[in-house]
Structure formats: C-alpha cells, structure tokens
Amino acid sequence: MSDLAVPRLEKLTSQPEVEKLLKGLLAQGSVQSYIWAGPEGTGKKTHALAMVRTLFCQEGPDCPGCAVCKQVLSKSHPDLFWVERAEGKNEISVDDILALNRKLSNAPLSAPCKVAIVPEGDRINESAQNVFLKTLEEPPANTIIILIASKTSKFLPTVLSRCRLVRFAALPASTVQSILVQTHGWSPADAQAAAEEANGNLTLALKAGDSSWTDFRKKVCEDMDRALQGKDPEWLKLVSEYDQWEPDFLGDEELTATQRKSQVHQAILQVYLNLWSRRLMGQTPVPAGLSGLPPEQVLRCLQKHQDMIPAYLGTRMIMDHLFLELREGLKTGQIDERSFIELAVQV
Numbered sequence: 634m635s636d637l638a639v640p641r642l643e644k645l646t647s648q649p650e651v652e653k654l655l656k657g658l659l660a661q662g663s664v665q666s667y668i669w670a671g672p673e674g675t676g677k678k679t680h681a682l683a684m685v686r687t688l689f690c691q692e693g694p695d696c697p698g699c700a701v702c703k704q705v706l707s708k709s710h711p712d713l714f715w716v717e718r719a720e721g722k723n724e725i726s727v728d729d730i731l732a733l734n735r736k737l738s739n740a741p742l743s744a745p746c747k748v749a750i751v752p753e754g755d756r757i758n759e760s761a762q763n764v765f766l767k768t769l770e771e772p773p774a775n776t777i778i779i780l781i782a783s784k785t786s787k788f789l790p791t792v793l794s795r796c797r798l799v800r801f802a803a804l805p806a807s808t809v810q811s812i813l814v815q816t817h818g819w820s821p822a823d824a825q826a827a828a829e830e831a832n833g834n835l836t837l838a839l840k841a842g843d844s845s846w847t848d849f850r851k852k853v854c855e856d857m858d859r860a861l862q863g864k865d866p867e868w869l870k871l872v873s874e875y876d877q878w879e880p881d882f883l884g885d886e887e888l889t890a891t892q893r894k895s896q897v898h899q900a901i902l903q904v905y906l907n908l909w910s911r912r913l914m915g916q917t918p919v920p921a922g923l924s925g926l927p928p929e930q931v932l933r934c935l936q937k938h939q940d941m942i943p944a945y946l947g948t949r950m951i952m953d954h955l956f957l958e959l960r961e962g963l964k965t966g967q968i969d970e971r972s973f974i975e976l977a978v979q980v
C-alpha cells in the first residue's frame with residue numbers, strides 16, 4: 634500500500650477494465666487524447682493521478698511516495714497541467730484553452746512526457762472546444778490529454794471523434810467496501826454500511842467516516858422531508874440558511890461563494906437521492922406524511938434536477954424548482970416528468 638493518498642496505477646483495482654486498457658496503452662507508449670466518462674465517485678480523478686505517478690515516477694511500482702510522486706499529487710509538477718475554471722467563472726473559456734495549448738507546445742521539463750488533465754471537461758465551453766480541436770487531434774510530441782466528465786453529452790461531436798473514450802462504471806457496493814477496508818483501513822461493518830448507502834460512489838462512502846458529513850446528511854434528510862410536508866415559508870427559510878452554509882466537509886479548498894453554494898446544493902441533492910433510493914429498495918421506510926410520493930418518480934425527479942446543475946449558473950433556482958415539483962407531486966400523487974426545457978418553453 635502506498636503512503637500517499639493516491640497509489641500508482643499498478644496498485645489500483647477498482648476499475649479492472651479501465652486499468653487493463655490504460656496499462657496496455659502505456660506499454661505501447663501511444664500518445665493520445667482521452668475522454669474519461671462515468672458517474673461521480675467512480676475513481677476518474679484518482680486513476681488520472683495514479684497514471685501520472687506511474688508515468689513520471691522512476692522508482693517502480695512499489696514507490697511509497699518519492700518527491701516526484703508528491704509533486705504529482707499536489708499538482709505542482711511542472712509537466713502536469715491540471716486545468717480548472719478561472720476564479721468565479723462557470724466555464725472553461727477560450728483563454729484557458731489557448732494558455733494550455735501554449736504550455737503543451739513546450740518540451741517536458743523533467744518528466745518523460747507532459748500530461749494535461751481537465752477534471753471538469755464537460756465545462757469547456759463550445760468556442761473553447763473548437764480552439765482545442767487541433768491539439769486534441771494531433772497532440773504535441775509526448776503529450777497526453779485527459780478530459781474528465783460524468784457524461785459525454787456536453788462535448789461537440791468533433792471533440793468526441795478526436796478523443797479515445799474510456800468509460801468508468803459505477804462501482805459495485807462490494808468493491809467500495811473492499812477499497813474502504815483494504816486501502817483506508819476501515820472495519821468491515823463500517824465499510825459495508827457506508828458502501829451500501831453511497832450507491833457505488835466511493836467519494837461519498839469515504840465521507841461517511843467524517844462526522845461533519847454525517848451530521849450534514851442527517852440534517853438534510855430531516856430538513857427536506859419536513860419542508861416537503863410543511864408550508865412554503867419553511868422552504869424559503871431553509872434555502873436561505875443553505876445559501877449561507879459553509880459545512881466543514883467542503884474542506885479548505887479555495888471556493889468562490891457561488892462555487893460553495895453550488896457544492897452545498899449538489900451535496901443536498903445527492904444525499905436526498907441516496908435516501909430515496911434506499912426507500913425505493915425498502916431499506917428505509919417512507920415517512921407517513923410522504924407516502925403519497927411514488928419513490929421511483931421522486932428518484933427520477935431528483936436525478937433530473939441533478940443533471941441540470943452543470944448547465945445552469947443558478948443552482949438555487951434548480952433547488953426551488955425541485956421543491957415545487959415534489960410539493961406538487963405530494964398533492965397529486967404524480968410528479969411532473971417533463972424536462973426543465975419543456976417546462977420553460979411552455980411558459
């Protein structure tokens with residue numbers, strides 16, 4: 634086991650298909666542009682950093698964490714370009730991609746190759762994708778580009794056709810459990826409980842060990858259930874409280890107010906979605922006051938709103954819309970399944 638948070642690629646086992654493919658490609662030394670797609674919490678960023686360790690580190694598969702590996706994981710290695718949105722921006726712009734194109738045109742400084750990773754690849758806007766085409770089609774010598782995304786629908790067909798698509802599958806609960814036990818030293822019982830609750834999302838399962846996260850989860854589930862059964866002013870009070878919230882689990886990452894709010898909203902959606910999938914599977918009872926809501930429809934409704942988040946600036950608007958739709962569903966026993974766009978067109 635590695636001493637560092639992310640091991641080398643040789644030590645990862647959660648995505649056997651992906652790991653086999655990547656090791657094969659690395660052995661051939663093929664220079665490539667990739668899109669890595671799959672649900673949240675399935676190890677896309679972990680695999681990207683693990684692969685860079687394997688590419689850059691000269692100490693072999695058992696390296697416990699040399700200076701190079703540490704530079705990779707802190708994203709400070711001069712040949713690793715970790716491309717994020719500019720402060721306060723909702724997308725990755727033409728300027729960001731032009732700057733990356735320039736950096737990639739130089740030879741690597743110390744590593745055998747350069748690697749560019751865009752952890753939110755689905756936020757590269759259309760003009761920036763167009764500016765990126767030539768580099769993706771024919772990356773400079775010794776360059777690997779990895780665009781990470783939960784879905785491929787935000788990419789232009791011209792980008793998709795120039796990148797090799799690598800799919801990350803949702804992790805089975807048993808895989809999440811064994812990673813928690815073997816890599817993170819959890820007890821099998823704790824690991825099993827967290828794995829089942831997280832629905833194949835390792836990132837979420839890991840948070841089960843963090844009391845600020847478990848408190849948040851408990852509060853959100855209670856709040857949402859109560860607000861749905863209560864009066865509208867209660868919802869307004871609740872969302873303004875959430876708007877101000879800075880939960881500890883966000884860590885000390887540098888976030889703008891908008892990003893923080895969006896992360897809180899996303900976490901709320903995920904937590905409530907997980908609660909309703911347990912309700913659907915009969916693992917947790919539905920409170921009497923919410924028995925009018927069909928669990929499958931609630932899940933689809935939550936997923937629909939979760940899917941909207943990357944596309945819209947205002948997550949608060951999405952949360953309000955979600956609440957209205959669920960409230961209406963509780964009254965009628967039927968949740969509106971039309972998409973946001975369809976509804977907007979109708980108005």
Ligand SMILES: [Zn+2]
Nearest residue numbers: 690696699702
């Ligand atoms: Zn190393």
